[in-house]
Amino acid sequence: DQSLGEIPPAEDVRDSLSLRTHTCGELNVDHVGKWVTLCGWVQYLRYDLFVILRDFSGLTQILVPQEESASKVKADLCDLTVESVIMVTGTVRKRPAGQENKEMPTGEIEVLAENVEVFNVSKKLPFEIKEFVKKSESLRMQYRYLDLRSSRMQKNLRLRSQLVMKMREFLCNEHGFVDVETPTLFKRTPGGAKEFVVPSREPGLFYSLPQSPQQFKQLLMVAGVDRYFQIARCYRDEGSKPDRQPEFTQVDIEMSFVDQEGIRTLVESMLQHSWPAEKGSIQVPFQTMTYEEAMRDYGVDKPDTRFNMKLTDISDIFSSTQVEFLRSALDQPEGSIQAILVPCGAVRRKPSHELSLVLVRTDGTLKSPLKKLLSASVTDVLIKKTQAQPGDLLLIAAGTLHSVRPLLGSLRLQCAELLESHGRPVRDPLAFHFLWVVDFPLFLPKEDEPQELESAHHPFTAPLPEDTALLFTEPHKVRGQHYDLVLNGCEIGGGSIRIHRASEQLYVLKNILKEDPSQLTHLLEALDFGAPPHGGIALGLDRLVSIIVGAASIRDVIAFPKSFRGHDLMSRAPDTVSDKDLTPYHIYVKWPTKQGGEEK
């Protein structure tokens, strides 16, 4: 028990492992009279009266002693600059009546400095810490170590660490998962155009940084590990894309002897278990929707289910229309006319030729370029079917299903944003809507060669059992055992039950995807030596955390992110490398010529 004003016994100090006895955020009236040592940054200096000291946990007011005998301490404190680093030892005092600060957790106390050690005097900052968020992102990135001092970034990093810790406890301690590290120096996957290469010391041989541990996690199931997880670093070279990172992190999970429901239940329980208490609780099971339903109702495979404004098929209203562009839309294969209703959508957008805009006037009549082409009865049915109210906006699109749905799906989101930017709330900013999307097509026509098929996700996804026979007859109709996890309209994860028989995997690779199976010999062989049925999922951790904390970008939940061009603006990576340093790797640089070609 520490008595007033005494130096605590050495063991107590040592227990804290660091030079401080307390953190700046934890002091309160219970500590009054205690002799404490605090370490931190000077947040604020008020003349020669007090200093506000900050560490990761909060702020404490340090009182500058005014007696002649303490002139050295006073001089040290008064010479400081903002963001200097000091250690202060002194006695906790109750603030004089009327000087308490109710806004501040430590606002009832102050520490009278009796000793101070100055570790570092800070140079003048490029700008104030609290101003960082308002500055250009490139400036924040250049001085990332200052940006990270903001309470917002401190909170984001700590919440991320806590979330991952709870996921680990859930998987490892409660469900017998084994945390296995898999290599990141791997070989290029067939068609892996987005994989960084890493030259080796053998001429012409390269490693590749994998986009996910997909092959390794499956091989671990063949190896009998039964339940694997890893917080896995993954790499994807997509050049310049906003809000993508060349390296990112996924919560990577794989289980043997499991079905879709098993994986989904696991993920739901894991998220429920690890969800930050301050963000409320989440309800399980999550809503589930087929890919077909998602496209039909929301025009997108990752619907934001926090608001309605679903797509309505109004083709039948126009079945006998003679309006030229509607007629021609309906006459084509999979032709369709669809609408979304924007409640109180007093918003103007430039209509394109595929899209028509219908405003419902307060008297129930329509204001639209379409109006003169529509009969009164069609107008009535249209208003009835879409349940349009005066002041609403109808957006109508005509064309093939494949164009109409994504168009309205995207407009739906833009309308929500537009309404919100005009102060009309559409989505609850505190709500978390999780959604499983299932029954995706297993294969899609290749964009450039629509006669050929490619995997909708990856070639290891198993077909739905009831669709397996179609593999051999109508592969484009096969639905896969793939599931996507969507949160507030963002895809935060995806996974599948995998093919666990070599013959089926070979058929898919060779006969359907027309790929060279020799690159996957090791996996095909493995499936032949006793592979269990297995499946898994990968959650995008950066994205998940950014949605939880309400960050605009994943860069706000990554300690040292790259710019959208893939640069580290703080250290200036990537950087040049001397020819001498490239020699062991048997490569040289092809410099582009002025003509746009390349020279040696």
Next chain:
Amino acid sequence: DQSLGEIPPAEDVRDSLSLRTHTCGELNVDHVGKWVTLCGWVQYLRYDLFVILRDFSGLTQILVPQEESASKVKADLCDLTVESVIMVTGTVRKRPAGQENKEMPTGEIEVLAENVEVFNVSKKLPFEIKEFVKKSESLRMQYRYLDLRSSRMQKNLRLRSQLVMKMREFLCNEHGFVDVETPTLFKRTPGGAKEFVVPSREPGLFYSLPQSPQQFKQLLMVAGVDRYFQIARCYRDEGSKPDRQPEFTQVDIEMSFVDQEGIRTLVESMLQHSWPAEKGSIQVPFQTMTYEEAMRDYGVDKPDTRFNMKLTDISDIFSSTQVEFLRSALDQPEGSIQAILVPCGAVRRKPSHELSLVLVRTDGTLKSPLKKLLSASVTDVLIKKTQAQPGDLLLIAAGTLHSVRPLLGSLRLQCAELLESHGRPVRDPLAFHFLWVVDFPLFLPKEDEPQELESAHHPFTAPLPEDTALLFTEPHKVRGQHYDLVLNGCEIGGGSIRIHRASEQLYVLKNILKEDPSQLTHLLEALDFGAPPHGGIALGLDRLVSIIVGAASIRDVIAFPKSFRGHDLMSRAPDTVSDKDLTPYHIYVKWPTKQGGEEK
């Protein structure tokens, strides 16, 4: 409550998340009468009588039903091959009296198969799972997914996962550490000759895979994170070296406002907390020794303290010797004659000119080429000083301290191995001797240019406070605040208190190391904007786990290691990459010519 023979309610099955109701290792007489579903691999088939089924948890005997009505089940089971994967449903029975297997945890029961589903019939394996350990390592690596099925490898991977989990709990839950992921696409560090390069899409610009998150962890301290840890993937391109891996994992830790003792206490408590129960407990605090003491007594900076056989300085015995090679050794600067005593060392080694071999005969006389050169009094003093007993061996080396100590240090280890290979135990194979080595020199003469200094560890290590003034006068005498953690003679970690003032860091880089500080501008700038005193450590996880489990190589505790040439023998990485795939990276391959040079 499940009654005998009944199918458990659906919730129970779902709770287990997988198709099984129980694992193969958990069944015992308490389960008799229960209706269970097991999934696993066929370990062994005995005619058409029984099947031994294996999963990660153990083995269960499955009884093949013999009734006519179960002929389908019988046929399915009898058609299986070893390592096939099945799901069996049936009733747990007590084995008939006399047929129990005491060796097997489930040896009192068996499961009468009533239903079987065959997931996969295994092809004939290249060799039996239990034989793997005896096969060549390259074969084990080629079929790593089979090798991992062995109980040894299963145990190693699970122990590693558990150990890391406990370290995380200790750091994150008990000591407020924040798990922060740092980038692995970084820029080349000055002189980073062992760093893999990763070409970017900008001509001539390369990322680099860092050897450790050293700069980032220090920047996180400047950022006010206070306590950071990461189980960090690191990369080192050392070409072909036995028992090194191009990627490896370290437990990376950094703290602010801490001293050496704080870090050492933390690491000791962490290891104590996470130590596997089955390996006994470890005592803290660990022994501490200065670098000078380690070199003096063991001739090496990472002494194996499980056994004695320390170096003894016997120079004074020979102070007036006229024996030519001893005289010339002593006459040079730092000349020394030292000995180690090998108890019962009836071992013959070829003496080199620097090394003399003295056998102590049972009558107390010496057998040695030296003998005739030594007077009786010198012989007496020698035997007394080294406490040599009849039957012992004395190894005597003469030369400079810098050559004598490492020579005897290395012989000491070779003698221990030799004695053990002859059946004389020297080291307790179950003992874990931790040791801190401290007070290393901060700088060492460069090997090729001994007039210049290089960092003994890295340029960020702070000097001992009492040696700081020597930086400006005699830098070669400065001791650093570096500490190595040694376990059973292996360095398993190292760290230091870092320089936290820009001016000091700049002086070391520029004036002592003669390095271009512009490559570290970001770090030097950061130290100027309020850097706290900080320090940390990195533990080599692969090495630590391999010592704990008693593995001969770190490859035995890594799921998918590379061969000593850096190859993945399973997937055949690294691999060729087409010119087309290299084009976006603006590089091409310099093929070696037959003459040994290189051509385009």
